[in-house]
Amino acid sequence: MSQLGFRFLARRTPRKDAEPKVRGLVKYTNDLEYPGMLIGRIVRSPYAFADVKKIDVSEAVRMGAVVITPDDIPQKPFNPRLVSVDEVTFKDTYVLTYKPRYLGEPVAAVAASSEELAQRAAEAIRLEFERVYKPILDPFEAMSPSAPRIHERIMKGDKWIDVENNIAARLDYEEGDVERGFSEADYVLERGFKTGKRYHMQLEPKAVLCVPEPGGKLTIYTTTQSIHNTRILISQLFNIPESRVNVVKVPIGGSFGSSIQTNYLVPIAVALCLKAGKPVKIAYTREEDMLDHSNFVFHFKIKMGARRDGSFTAAEFTNILDVGAHQVQPYPLLGTSLGWFVSMYKWRNLRYRGIAVYTNKVPGCALRGYGAPEVQWAVETMVDEIAEALGIDPIEIRLKNYVGRGDIFWGQGPTVRSVIKSDGVPELLLKGKELINWDKRGRPGEKKGRYRRGIGVARGFHTSGAGGPISGEVIDYTGCILKLNEDGSLDYLTALQDHGGGTLDAHVKIIAEELGVPPDLINLASASTENTPYDVCTHASRGTFVGGECARRAAQILKQKIFETAVRILGRVVNPEALRIGYDEKLGETVVYVEGSDLKITLREITRTAWQRNWGTLVAAVTYRATSAPPSFTVYYVEVEVDTWTGKIRPVRVVAGADVGIPVNPDMVEGQLHGGFAMAWGMAFSEDTKYDPSTGEIMGRMLITDYKIPTAQDVLPPEEFKVLIANTYEPSGPFGAKGLGEAAMNPAVGAILNAVYNAIGVRFYELPVTPDKVVKALRERGETPW
C-alpha cells in the first residue's frame, strides 16, 4: 500500500466521532427525548396467516391511550423501499392491516405517556379473527396451484396486478446459446443450494421519534439509511408535502441493510403522532426488531459447463427467492443476484430464471451484500469442484475465467454496465497464496484423525454503488453542500449516513486532500432532509465512491471560487489557473499561492476579506450521479480446523485481501474485513431463524439466546488475521478510491466452506452448517466412531 504522496488520505487517522462514542455522548434514536413525548407500542398478529374480523380497542381507549387501527390510516399499499423506479416498484404493504400475512405483522398501535402504560394498553386490545389459515413456509409449496393466495392483488407502480401462485416477481435473462455452450463443455456440474433466513442483528434495535411542529410540520428522527426516502414515503403515505416533513440524520448503531427501507415503526409513529398531536417515540424490543425484517431465503439451482482446459462455456442459474410476507423489492434482488453471478466469471453463454415467492414469514430485506454472499458462496463452491474434477489448480481456474480489468461488468443488474478499470485480483490471489501456505494444504483424502485442518480460497466483489451512464430501474444519485466559513474552516452537509464504517470520515479526508485544509477544520454538519440535496440511500457500498466523489467535486468548485476571490485580493495575478492551494506545514495554515513566485495568501485571509468586503459566501452545492459502479474485489484464504467427532469447526488463520483502489482509511479497510469475516462465519455455521411449521412463529421466541452471532472467542485471535490491500487506483473514484462495506464479506463464506471441504472432503450445499450436519455427513461416510 503506497502513500502516493497524499497529505491527508491513505493514512490512519482517528475517526472524528470516536471521542463522543467512547464517552457515551452519542445520541442514537432511542436516546432522544422530547417534552410531552408519548411512547408507542405495536399490537402484532399472533397468527402467521389470518384475516382479522374485529379489533376491540375499547379498554385501551378507556385507559387513556391513543389508539390506531387500520381504519385510521389511508389504506394505500406501498413498498417501504424507494430505491427502484416507481414502474417496477411492487406494493403490497399497509401501515396497519386486517390481513396479517406473517406472525408479528402490525395490526394496531397505541401510545401513552409511559412505556409501561403503553404496553398495558397494547395488551388490552382484543383481536377477533375471521379465519386463520395454515401458514405456508416453503416457497415451493407456495407456488403450487393448490396453495391459498397470500396476496390476491398488489400494485406495480400505479397499476393493480393479480398475484398468481404466490409469485411476487420474476426476472428472466438470456445471453448467447446455453445449449450449445453445454454441448461444448467437457465437464458439466449441477448443484442445488439453500440458505437459512438470517437476521441482521445490528446492535441498535430500530427506533423512531416523530415530533409535530407548529404549522403542521413533522420532524422525524429514526434509524434509517436514507433520510430522503423516509421523507418521501411519509409524505406520500400521509399526503403531506415534503416541505413539511423533515427527517433528521441520527447516528445509527449498525444497519447492514435493515434500514434501507422505511420500517413499519416509522409510519406507525407518524400516524400516532398525527392522531395525538404530540411527539411519539417507538423503540423496538430486540424480538420486535427480529420480527420487522430479516434476510431472504435463497434457493439456487446452478449448472456450469467447462472445457478440459478450465475455461467456462455456459451457465444456467435458477434463483427461487423466498420473500416472506411482503415485498421489500425482491425484484431488484433478482436482478442483482444475476448481476453478481454474471460478473464473477465469463460464462460465455447464460440463462437465468429468477422467481420471487411469497411465504408467511418475516419480510425479507437486503442484508449486507444483497444476494452477493449467497451467490458468491454457491459459485465459489462449484468453481472449486470443477477445478478438482478437471485437475486444475483452483487459483489458476479463477484467474483464467474471472471478469476483471478491461472486461464489461454489470454487478447491479443488466442496465448498469461499465468497463472495469482497476483490478487487484491477481495480486491478492498470488500474495495471499504465499501467506497462507496454499501449496502445503494437502488433499482431503490424506487427512486423518479427529482434528483435521483445511485451507480454502474464494474471491468475490461488490459494486461501488449502483450508478451508470443511462438511467435504468435503479435510482442512484447523491448531493452535498460544502461551504467556507469566515475563518477558512468548512461546513459539510450530506444526507449520507455512517453506519460505522467511517464513510463520512472518508469524505472529510477527500475534501481535506482536495483543498489542503486539515480534517479537523472540516465540520460534519448536522444534516436533515431540509438542508441536504437528495441522496438515495447509504447502501450498495456507495458511501465512499459516490458520496466521496460528490464531496470532491464540491471541493473542486469551492477551489475555483477561492481562486477567483484570491485573484481579486492579490491584484497582480491575472489568471486563476496560475493559483495553487495546499497546506503549508511551516505556517500551519492552508495557503493559496502562485508557483514560481512569492505571491501567497492564507485561506483564512481570503475568507475574512470576502466577509469584510461584502463579497459573499463561498459555497458549493452539488448533485452527482456516478456513471459507473466499479467492483471492489476481495479475496479470502481461510484455514479451519474441524473436530470430526463433535462437528465443531474453528477458524485457524485468515488472509483477507481487498482491492479498494486507494484506501482512504486503511484502518477502516481492516475493520470492514474483520467484521465481514465474523459475519460470514455466523452465516456459515450458526445464523438462522427457524420457523415452527404449524404456527409460523420463529422458534426460540425470537430471543437472541437462540440467534447466535460470533463472539470474540469464536473468531480468530488477532495475530492470525492478516490483511492485504492491493496496489490499485480507480480512475473514476475520488482520488482513486472504491467502496468496501459489502465486498468485505461477500466471498468469505465460500472460502470458509471450501476450507471445510479441504479438511474433511465434504461439501455442504445448505446453510447454516451446524455441527449436527457435519457429524451426519461424516457418519454417512462411516468416518465417525459412533
Added chain:
Amino acid sequence: MRVEFILNGRRVAVDVEPSETLLNTLRFKLRVKSVKRGCERGECGSCTILLDGQPVTSCMLLTLQVEGREVTTVEGLEKDDLFRRLVEYFIEEGAIQCGFCTPGILLTAWAGLKQGRFKSVDDVREYVANLCRCTGYVKIINAIYKAATGVAGR
C-alpha cells in the same frame, strides 16, 4: 419504593417500581444514555454497568437490588487515568465503528484491566464477551491488550 445508591460517585435517590430494571432507571429517570438497550435479555452486553466495580448487565437487575451499592458508567470514568489510556488505545487502533457496543465494552475492559485479568490475548477474548456486529472484534481485542501490556496483540 425509594432506593438510594451511588452513581458515578454521587449519591442518588429515586422512586422506583419493584419491577423496574436498573437499565430503565438509569436511562429514563437518571438520564444516563450511555447505557444502551440492545436486547434486554442479558445476551448482548450493551447495557453493561459496573456494580461495585464488577461488570453486570443492567437489564437483568432490578433497581431495588442495587440499594446502597456503587454503580459506574463511562460518564463516571472520564477522569480516570486507566480509562483515558484505554480510550486512547481504542481510538488509535480504530476499534470503534458504529459505537453502540462501545460503552459496554469499555466498562468491561476497564474492570478487567483494573483487576489484572488480561495476562494474554485469550484472557481478553474470554472476559470481554460483549456482542459486536461491526468490528469482528480484532481491533477491540488489540486495543485492550495493548492497554494491558503496552504491546500490540499482533
Added chain:
Amino acid sequence: MYRLPEYDYYKPRNLEEALKLLDKLGDARVLAGGTDLILDMKTGRYKPRSVIDIGGLKELKYIIDTGEALRIGALTTIQELVDSPIVHSKTPLLWEAAIRFAYWQIRNMATIGGNLCNASPAADTAPPLLVYNAVVKAASLSGERYIPIGDFFLGPRHVSLGRSELLVEVIVPYKSLEKYGSAYAKIGRRRGHDISVVAAAAAIRVEDGLIADARVALNSIAPTPVRARSVEKYLVGRRPGIEVFREASKLVSSDVSPITDVRAPAEYRLHAAMVLVEDLLLESYKRSFRGGQE
C-alpha cells in the same frame, strides 16, 4: 413478553426474616442474582405474586474448607467460584463449570443456589455437583434438611424444596474424590457464551490397574441433570483404556432422553454426549496419574 409483571417486593435483612416471609407468602419466588428469574419474568414464564430479594443476606456468601468438603453459601456468585483458589484446587470440576458459565457479566450476578434452584435441565453447576455427590442444605422455620444432589432435581424447573424452604448451602465433599482423576467439558453452539447443547463431568479412580469407581454426569440431555448409571456400572471392574471408554460412552443412550429443540436435534445431542463421555473418561484417566486434576 416485554414487561415485567407486577409483584410485591420484599427485601429481608437476614435469613430468619427471609424464612418467615417464605413461610407466610404463597406464590413467592426468591430473587438471588436474578439472571434466571428476571428473564423468566420478562418472558412470562413466571408471574409471582411476591418476590423475595435475598441479595442482602451476606451470611449466605461464603466458601469454607472443612478439610473434607467445601461448604459454599448459596449466594456465592459463579464468578466468586472462579476467583476462589480453594474452589480451583479442591473442587476443580466445579471450577471448570464455573468458568464456562455464560459470560463474565452474568457470572457476577448468578449464584450457585440460583443455578440449582432454577433447575434448568441445562444447569451448568449440576454435572460437577452430581459427580462430587454434593449435598444441599435447605432451611425453613422448622429447621434444616440435607438433600443429596441426586434427589434434588425432580424435573425441569422442579426441585424437591418445600414451599417455605430456602436453599442455603451446597456441600461439596471433595475428599472422597482425592484419588480420582476428573474432567469437565461443555459443548455449546459457539465458543463464546452459550447454553449447553450438552455438558458433562466425569471422575474415575483406578486401583491395581482396574477401574474401582466411575462417576459420569450430564446436563441438557434429560429432563434433569443426570448421572449416567449404565456407563458407570459398565466401567467398574474393567481395565481402563480407549476401547473400554468407547464402549462405555455408547451406553449413555440408556441413561438419557435427549430432545430436539431449537438448539440441536436429539440425535446430535446423544452423539455429542457420547463423544464427551469418552473424552472425559480418557482425560480423567490421564489425570488420575497426576493426582487428580490440572
